Amino acid sequence: MAHNEIMTVNMGPQHPSTHGVLQLILELDGETVVKATPHIGFLHRGVEKLSEHRTYHQTIPLTDRLDYLAPMSNNLGYVLAVEKLLDITDKIPARANTVRVMLAELTRLKSHLVWLATHALDIGAMTVFIYCFREREAIMDIYEKISGARMTSNYFRVGGLSADLPAGITDDIRAFAVAMPDHIEMYEGLLTGNKIWQKRTMGVGCIDAAAAIDIGLTGPALRSSGVDWDLRRDNPYSGYEDYDFEVITRAEGDTFARYKARLDEMRESCKIINQALDKLAPGPILADCPKVCLPPKKDVVNSIEGLIHQFKIITEGFKPEAGEVYQGIEAPKGELGFYLVSDGSAQPYRMKIRPPSFVNLQALPQMVEGSLLADVIAAIGTLDIVLGEIDR
Amino acid sequence: MDPVLLSFSNDPLLFSGVMVLKIIVTFSVLMGIVAYATWVERKVIGHMQTRLGPMETGWHGLLQPIADGLKLFFKEDIIPAEASKVSFVLAPVMILVPALITIAVVPFGPDLVIGGYIIPQQITDLNIGILFVLAMAGLGIYGIVLAGWSSNSKYSLLGGIRSTAQVISYELAAGLSLVAVFMLGESLSLRDIVAVQIQPLNQVAGFLGFLPEWIPNWHIFSQPVAFVLFVICGMAEINRTPFDLPEAETELVSGFCTEYSSMKYAMFFMAEYANMVIISAIAVTLFLGGWHGPFAGSVNLLIKIFGFMFFFIWIRATWPRVRYDQLMFLGWKVFLPLALANVMLTGLVVVLLQ
Numbered sequence: 001m002a003h004n005e006i007m008t009v010n011m012g013p014q015h016p017s018t019h020g021v022l023q024l025i026l027e028l029d030g031e032t033v034v035k036a037t038p039h040i041g042f043l044h045r046g047v048e049k050l051s052e053h054r055t056y057h058q059t060i061p062l063t064d065r066l067d068y069l070a071p072m073s074n075n076l077g078y079v080l081a082v083e084k085l086l087d088i089t090d091k092i093p094a095r096a097n098t099v100r101v102m103l104a105e106l107t108r109l110k111s112h113l114v115w116l117a118t119h120a121l122d123i124g125a126m127t128v129f130i131y132c133f134r135e136r137e138a139i140m141d142i143y144e145k146i147s148g149a150r151m152t153s154n155y156f157r158v159g160g161l162s163a164d165l166p167a168g169i170t171d172d173i174r175a176f177a178v179a180m181p182d183h184i185e186m187y188e189g190l191l192t193g194n195k196i197w198q199k200r201t202m203g204v205g206c207i208d209a210a211a212a213i214d215i216g217l218t219g220p221a222l223r224s225s226g227v228d229w230d231l232r233r234d235n236p237y238s239g240y241e242d243y244d245f246e247v248i249t250r251a252e253g254d255t256f257a258r259y260k261a262r263l264d265e266m267r268e269s270c271k272i273i274n275q276a277l278d279k280l281a282p283g284p285i286l287a288d289c290p291k292v293c294l295p296p297k298k299d300v301v302n303s304i305e306g307l308i309h310q311f312k313i314i315t316e317g318f319k320p321e322a323g324e325v326y327q328g329i330e331a332p333k334g335e336l337g338f339y340l341v342s343d344g345s346a347q348p349y350r351m352k353i354r355p356p357s358f359v360n361l362q363a364l365p366q367m368v369e370g371s372l373l374a375d376v377i378a379a380i381g382t383l384d385i386v387l388g389e390i391d392r
Numbered sequence: 393m394d395p396v397l398l399s400f401s402n403d404p405l406l407f408s409g410v411m412v413l414k415i416i417v418t419f420s421v422l423m424g425i426v427a428y429a430t431w432v433e434r435k436v437i438g439h440m441q442t443r444l445g446p447m448e449t450g451w452h453g454l455l456q457p458i459a460d461g462l463k464l465f466f467k468e469d470i471i472p473a474e475a476s477k478v479s480f481v482l483a484p485v486m487i488l489v490p491a492l493i494t495i496a497v498v499p500f501g502p503d504l505v506i507g508g509y510i511i512p513q514q515i516t517d518l519n520i521g522i523l524f525v526l527a528m529a530g531l532g533i534y535g536i537v538l539a540g541w542s543s544n545s546k547y548s549l550l551g552g553i554r555s556t557a558q559v560i561s562y563e564l565a566a567g568l569s570l571v572a573v574f575m576l577g578e579s580l581s582l583r584d585i586v587a588v589q590i591q592p593l594n595q596v597a598g599f600l601g602f603l604p605e606w607i608p609n610w611h612i613f614s615q616p617v618a619f620v621l622f623v624i625c626g627m628a629e630i631n632r633t634p635f636d637l638p639e640a641e642t643e644l645v646s647g648f649c650t651e652y653s654s655m656k657y658a659m660f661f662m663a664e665y666a667n668m669v670i671i672s673a674i675a676v677t678l679f680l681g682g683w684h685g686p687f688a689g690s691v692n693l694l695i696k697i698f699g700f701m702f703f704f705i706w707i708r709a710t711w712p713r714v715r716y717d718q719l720m721f722l723g724w725k726v727f728l729p730l731a732l733a734n735v736m737l738t739g740l741v742v743v744l745l746q
Contacts, residue, residue, distance in 0.1 A: 009546050015645060031550065031716065122643075124633060124713030130441035196634055196712050373550065374715045377643050 006034060013042050017122045017377045020387035022361075024376070031373045036365045040358075043391035051351040055317025056082050056158060059351070064152040066355060066389040070111040072103045072143075073331040074389075075156040080237055081327035081338035082158045085320045088289050095283040096160035097239045102173065102276035103146070103155070104238070104329075105269040109180065110139045111332035111384075112266050116187060119259070119381035123200050128190050135183050138176055145169050158318075159293035160286035170277055177273040184266055192260070201256035205367035205379040208253055215366070216359045219334025221383060224261040225253035231330040242279075243272050255382040262384075292318045317346035333357055333384050355389035398509035406509070414515050422495055425697075426665040427457040433705050440709045461658065469654040472543065479542035484652065484659035487535030490528040491666040497521040498673045499583045499682055501689025513689060514583060521582040522570055525674055526563070529629055532667065533559045536631075539660070540648035551647025554637045554716050558628055561723025562635075566625035568731035569618040572738040573611050573678050585611075586682035610681040617734045619679045621727055626675060628719065630667040633708040637716045672700035 009026045012018035021042035027035040047066065051059040063074040083089045117132035140150040145166050147155035155162055191197045207217065212225040222229055230247040232240040248264040250257040286293040290309045299306030312318075322344040328337035334356025343349040360383050367379045400407045431446065431453065438445025446453025471480055501513035518524050533555055540552020574580050577588040593607045612619045628635040639647045649660045676682060676696040685692030714722070 007546060009550075017643065028550075030553075120712065124636070125711065126437075127441050127709050130443060134442060190710065191712075194711065196714050199718050200712055200715060372715060372717060374643050374713075 005029060011376070017118075017380060019118060019380060019385055022380070022385065022387055022390075024364075024380075026373070026376065028373065033368050033371060033373060033376060036368050036376065038361055038364055040361070040387070040390050043387045045392065047392045048351050048353060052347055052349070055346050056320075056348065057313075057317060059348075060156065060158075061152065061154045064154050066353065066392060067111070067331065067333065067336070067357065067386045068151060068388045069114045069386055070107045070332045071151060071153045072107040072155060073111070073329065073336060075153060076100055076104050076238070077327065077329045077331065077336045078338050079156045079158050080329060081325055081340050082320075084325040084327050085323065085340050085342055086158070086289075086292060086318070088159060088287055088292060091287040091289060092160060092238075093284045093287060094239075095281060096285050096287075098276050098279050098281075099161055099165060099285070100156060100238045101240060101243065102273055102280070105272045105276070106139055106142065106173065106176075108269045108332040109266055109273075110136055110143075112262050112269075113139070115262060115332075115381075115384040116259075119378075119384075120187075120191060122377045122381045123197070125191060125194075125197065128187055131183070131187065131190075135180065142169065142172055142176065145172070157286065157293065159289055160284070164285050170280065173273060174277050177270045177277070180270045181267055184263055188263060198256065200374075200378060201259055201382075202252075202254055204255045204371065204375050205382055206252075206254045207363055207367060211366065212253070212363070215362045217334070217363055218356050218359065219330070219332070219384075220248075220258055220261045220265060221334065221360055221363070223247065223249045224257040226251040231328055231335060235328070237327070237329055243275050245272050255378050258382045319344060319346050328354070331356055333386065333389075334360055336389075353389070353392055355392065357383075357385040357387075358390045358392075361385050361390060395505045395508050395510045398511050403509070410511055411515070414513075418495055418500070418515060419492070422492065422666065422669060423662075425669050426662055427461070429665045429668065429701060430460065430661070431457050432701070433708075436702065436705045437709045440706070464654055464658040464661075467654040469656065470651075472545070472651050474544040475651065476542040476544065479538050480651075481656070483535050483539035483542060484656045484663070485535075486538060487532050487663040488659045488666065490531040490535075491663045491670060494525055494528045494670045495673065497524055497582050498670075498677055498693075499586055500693050501683045512583065513683075517581055517583045520580050521585075522574060522580045522678075525582075526567055526570070529566075530559065530563060532663070535663070536648050539652070543648070543651040545651050547644045547646075548648050548650045551637075551639065551644050551650070554644075555631070555648065557716055558635065558637055558719060558723075561720045562625040562628040562727065565621055565723055565727035565731045566629065568728065568735055569615075569621035569625065570678065571735050572615050572618045572731075575735070575738050575742055576611065576614060582677050582682070585678060586684065589681040590684050608681055608684060610679065610684075612679040615679065615734070615738070617730060619675075621731055621734070622679070623675055625723075625727065626671040627704065627707065628723075630671050630704075631664065632668065632704055634711045634714050635719060636713060637719065643713075668701055668704055669697060672697040672704070675700060 007028045009028055010023065011026050012023040013021040018024065023039040023042065025037040025039060026033055045065070047062050050062060060075055060078060063078045064071040066074045083092065113132040113136040117129040120128035143153055144150050146169060147153040207221070207225050209226045212222050212227060217225070226249060228247060228249045233247055245268045248261045248268065250261050290305070294313055295306040295309050300310045320342045322342055324339070324341040326337055326339045328335045335354065336356055337354035339352040339354070340348050341350040364379055364383060368376045396402060398407055398410065434456070435445040435453070446456040449455040449459045471477060496515040497518050499512065499514040504511045504513060536555040537552045540548040540555070573585065577585040579585060589608060589610050591609045592605050593603055593609045593613060631639055639649070644650070649657060652660060673693070676693060680696050683689040683693040685695070687695070
């Protein structure tokens with residue numbers, strides 16, 4: 001070490017700021033990063049391979065564990081892909097779509113809250129962390145009431161939802177969506193105007209629009225580099241075209257821009273949740289596709305068709321026609337895509353996931369090389385990566 | 393007979409006895425504050441963050457510092473195989489001892505007259521008091537550097553290097569901000585500096601004669617710039633947020649003390665809080681009139697020290713951490729010129745008023 005001017009530091013997989021089990025091999029000249037090499041794979045569980053031996057419905061709980069900070073978004077991306085494969089996208093009832101949009105936006109808030117909390121904590125502002133987790137806890141309570149689980153929701157089904165919303169939950173969601181902008185105001189009060197925060201984030205980890213497109217950045221990270229691209233508006237799904245919201249873009253492409261963009265996005269999410277609550281009307285929650293969706297319990301007990309359908313779906317699953325589809329959604333962290341190939345059997349021939357974090361992580365070396373060690377922490381935080389979906 | 397200053401030559405026995413008593417009392421109070429500063433910090437930050445802090449050990453967690461101490465005491469004391477043993481063991485001592493002995497020059501009350509002797513409420517009145525404080529502060533940094541270096545761990549090394557970079561950036565400004573103070577008091581002894589501050593402000597500065605009698609000549613009024621500089625540099629000195637770069641939990645995984653465990657770690661911990669008490673005490677003595685105030689001497693001092701410590705804790709709960717090149721920039725390009733300008737201005741005013 002004494003005779004070598006470049007010091008190699010193993011950052012992670014056990015490190016408080018690598019957001020899980022990311023390992024970075026940093027080559028340092030003093031504190032300046034000469035080279036950063038991310039090593040991934042410590043959390044690999046083979047979700048893609050596992051899905052080839054499961055029926056389509058059995059894969060939904062696996063998707064909870066991809067981006068474990070935004071389980072409902074993963075559920076949504078997957079069921080949309082399967083619905084596209086079955087060509088039943090148009091048959092999804094309005095209520096199911098509205099609930100999906102509402103919960104997807106709630107999930108975006110949940111994911112962004114964890115991002116802000118950990119990002120601020122990494123840079124040293126510890127109070128924001130606790131405040132964000134307090135609000136996240138409220139979302140977890142809503143999750144629990146709806147799906148029975150705080151994190152692994154497993155709530156959406158191919159063709160709709162697994163169950164209707166519990167009574168009174170809309171009041172909880174409304175109260176949360178109304179109170180949330182004030183909370184965001186408070187986080188901004190603690191950070192945005194703070195000179196130290198500005199110094200630590202402005203001009204740090206810059207990515208320009210061309211580089212962002214080359215790398216394949218998506219989500220807030222792309223929009224903060226000045227590229228106006230949001231799948232919710234540009235390739236809408238689940239009826240996003242009926243909602244009134246702004247796509248937040250910023251030109252600077254630095255850590256501060258990404259911070260502001262995500263906060264503004266959280267405000268937009270609150271708007272969407274409110275609109276969805278206004279729209280929410282009673283109705284069916286599952287598509288009328290008896291070969292795909294489980295029949296209601298009373299049909300199973302009272303009619304022979306219901307019994308047969310339930311038996312077939314449970315024991316065998318449904319068999320989409322041979323073909324392939326790709327469905328991308330605007331997950332909190334960027335474009336989450338599911339590519340499904342069916343050979344006509346009850347299991348997918350191949351499932352390929354395009355996780356936003358995996359692609360976004362590619363930007364890290366470019367963002368940090370030439371900057372200081374402290375900026376590496378800021379850059380990891382601002383990319384908002386989750387190792388669960390990087391390693392899959 | 394007029395009372396005379398108690399010294400070793402006029403009554404060796406009494407002098408030694410009083411000295412030992414003063415040392416014991418000061419040390420116990422200091423260690424008590426250090427122990428309970430950890431509790432207060434956790435409580436205050438807890439309540440600021442909508443939490444409760446420690447609640448289980450004793451009433452509202454009041455026994456927590458003792459439990460923490462016991463826990464650390466019984467932990468296995470690990471010395472890494474690759475570490476340089478002697479300096480690894482020496483480093484925590486080198487941080488803690490300078491932190492503790494700085495308190496010797498802080499006056500904590502007016503002189504007492506007992507049995508014909510004047511007994512100052514101060515362990516020792518060095519005529520180079522401020523220099524001694526700065527020297528001890530500088531010495532403490534060696535402990536951090538040594539700890540970072542001897543651990544033979546890369547994160548610790550980076551922490552140690554950071555603290556060297558930090559010390560040269562803020563100590564100059566801290567020292568220069570104090571120059572302005574002893575230009576006013578014309579003494580380096582902390583006792584004399586307090587004595588100057590006790591006088592009413594309207595008598596010291598004739599042109600302020602309209603002010604009421606009770607406003608004292610605290611240096612915070614005459615040297616606000618120096619005060620702000622010293623407090624900021626003090627935060628850097630004691631390695632607390634926003635200048636906790638050598639530690640930097642989320643960057644360097646606790647930096648220089650990554651490899652330390654058990655009582656050695658506890659010593660770093662105690663040194664951090666002892667330093668916090670000392671810096672508060674020095675700032676209070678130099679700028680806020682020391683023990684001067686409405687209550688009995690040492691009570692005033694303690695109240696002001698606690699005020700400062702609350703301020704430091706509050707800062708920690710609120711602010712992010714600066715980057716180390718930004719701290720160097722602040723130290724060299726902002727604080728140093730400001731401190732120099734302040735010294736020049738003070739000199740000019742002192743000459744003009746004579």
